[in-house]
Amino acid sequence: MNRLLTLEIEKAGYDEGMSILSNVTFNVTRGELVGLIGPNGAGKSTTIKTILGMNEHYKGTIHFDSKREIAYIPEKPVYYFDMTLWEHIELTAALLQLEEKSWTVKVKKLLKTFELEHVIHETPATFSKGMQQKSMLIFAFMTNASLYIVDEPFIGLDPNATKKLLLLLEEEQKRGAGILMSTHVLDTAEKICDRFVLLLDGKIEATGTMEEIQTTCGLPNSSLLDCFYFLSNKEPSV
Numbered sequence: 233m234n235r236l237l238t239l240e241i242e243k244a245g246y247d248e249g250m251s252i253l254s255n256v257t258f259n260v261t262r263g264e265l266v267g268l269i270g271p272n273g274a275g276k277s278t279t280i281k282t283i284l285g286m287n288e289h290y291k292g293t294i295h296f297d298s299k300r301e302i303a304y305i306p307e308k309p310v311y312y313f314d315m316t317l318w319e320h321i322e323l324t325a326a327l328l329q330l331e332e333k334s335w336t337v338k339v340k341k342l343l344k345t346f347e348l349e350h351v352i353h354e355t356p357a358t359f360s361k362g363m364q365q366k367s368m369l370i371f372a373f374m375t376n377a378s379l380y381i382v383d384e385p386f387i388g389l390d391p392n393a394t395k396k397l398l399l400l401l402e403e404e405q406k407r408g409a410g411i412l413m414s415t416h417v418l419d420t421a422e423k424i425c426d427r428f429v430l431l432l433d434g435k436i437e438a439t440g441t442m443e444e445i446q447t448t449c450g451l452p453n454s455s456l457l458d459c460f461y462f463l464s465n466k467e468p469s470v
């Protein structure tokens with residue numbers, strides 16, 4: 233079924249108690265964009281960290297497809313302070329042993345898309361927030377990964393860059409890549425995600441397509457924001 237990620241977290245947390253996530257189970261298949269949403273503190277980042285192997289305190293299974301080509305775009309850009317943008321790009325290519333012919337073409341296109349051609353010999357540490365975010369997008373998308381894990385990608389991007397990112401995500405999906413995206417920008421998520429996983433207090437409160445989420449909430453034709461508001465404010469069932 234072309235599954236790129238199959239996640240079955242029984243429980244996870246930051247110590248032996250593993251009390252943050254409970255029964256978080258979902259998958260991402262080829263060509264699919266899955267939105268991971270939920271209020272502050274719901275467990276989205278914990279889920280992502282656990283998937284990425286950055287959290288050892290979990291019980292359950294995490295399966296990737298055989299290629300294991302994963303690119304992670306963190307919410308906060310991370311750089312080496314004394315390296316230029318171009319040196320970061322070259323380092324990424326070298327570490328991942330990317331084929332030169334294909335990465336150079338893609339990087340050229342990405343630098344043009346995100347209007348960073350004029351600063352390739354400058355260090356990202358001196359860039360604006362949006363330029364830093366765009367650089368992270370370039371490092372990720374130049375890899376032609378089969379699975380992208382993207383943590384809140386829209387913050388800091390101007391409307392042009394946001395639109396370009398949306399087009400890029402679409403292009404990557406058409407290529408067959410799967411995307412797991414955590415975001416609070418629900419009007420955009422509603423438009424672009426194929427499915428949603430809505431976390432609340434470390435558990436999956438609702439999951440499925442927009443229509444399935446609406447059905448779960450008993451709110452046909454409502455927006456994702458309305459469904460989110462309903463689910464996160466309803467009285468807990470006893």
Ligand SMILES: Nc1ncnc2c1ncn2[C@@H]1O[C@H](COP(=O)(O)OP(=O)(O)OP(=O)(O)O)[C@@H](O)[C@H]1O
Pocket residue numbers: 246252270271272273274275276277278279
């Ligand atoms: N390093 C940590 N050590 C201990 N507890 C943590 C740590 N990081 C997060 N938590 C706790 O785990 C819970 C889930 O946090 P997490 O960062 O996964 O939420 P989130 O859904 O990503 O929130 P946000 O939308 O605010 O980014 C919170 O109660 C938080 O306090």
